[in-house]
Amino acid sequence: MTDEILVYASILGGDLANLSSEIKRVEEAGADAIHLDVMDGHFVPNLTFGPPVIKALSKYTSLPMHAHLMVTNPWDYIKTLAQIGIQEVTFHIETTPHPIRLLREIRETGLRGGIAISPATPENSIVYLENEIDILLVMSVEPGFAGQSFIENTYEKLKRIKEIVKNWKKRPLIMVDGGVSDRNAKKLVELGVRGLVCASYLFKAKNMKEAVDKLKNI
Ligand code: DX5
């Protein structure tokens, strides 16, 4: 596992009428990857964009793209996502009783795959996923909207996750998503997090490049 801190810019926090220029802005600011929040209006009470928009956006960046699926039926999306130039997919473990089957399906397409866990989902759900996940996306807000405040007991959850994965041969990239900023990033990194997903912190910053640098050098 890399020790570098990776900043994932969630474009949900940007100007949704100008996503292609927002992606360029994020790239110029030095973010490491683009985080794309796919919502279906069913698993979460909000609706964003899906594969056609992601495919169109992929032409505007050379940064890796991560699709965070907040959808009731992630199975329907994998084949299409694998064909449109993204690199990573996470789905919510709450959506399927067969996560290992879906993870294998994702990774067989060549994508890096992982699960997302909502704030009230116990971390125990990852105990049997050694060798099955490249990424663990820990939600620190209820999924569905940018701009919510960070749920403090995420720290406790991360401590337990650290214990679970410490003896795994290949550790997953642990990401935190929701209310992440320069105010909590240091504590998150100390708990083993290497992927910081941010919307509001980056898009509300006066200077996005400085905001990215701050996180990368926390
Ligand atoms: C929430 C999304 C997040 C969101 C983060 O459901 O998964 O990626 O855009 O937004 P901030 O950083 O504003 O909490």
Ligand code: ZN
């Ligand atoms: Zn997200």
